[in-house]
Amino acid sequence: MEIFNAAEGGLENVSRSYKKFGLNIESNNDINFTEWCPGAMSISIFGDFNGWKRNEFVAKKNEFGCFCLIIKACDDGSPRIKHKQKYKIQI
Numbered sequence: 001m002e003i004f005n006a007a008e009g010g011l012e013n014v015s016r017s018y019k020k021f022g023l024n025i026e027s028n029n030d031i032n033f034t035e036w037c038p039g040a041m042s043i044s045i046f047g048d049f050n051g052w053k054r055n056e057f058v059a060k061k062n063e064f065g066c067f068c069l070i071i072k073a074c075d076d077g078s079p080r081i082k083h084k085q086k087y088k089i090q091i
Helices: 002-008 011-015
Strands: 022-025 033-038 066-071
Touching: none
Parallel strands: none
Antiparallel strands: 022 033, 033 066
């Protein structure tokens, strides 16, 4: 249990990790990327949106094996990585 407390602030937070990991668009349209990949040496995100520059967005690895990166929104406030919402979820 100590590792869960140290890494994520407790087991409850670990159980909600689906809200944290992957690519998530924040309310200001920044894109927050977090991935647990302790065996990886490096992770970067690249594609059409940045001209395939592999070294522009390189995630930083923390002591628990999580890579984290924030891709700031464009000057016009839109997300840097364009996407289309395919599904509408109602709760």
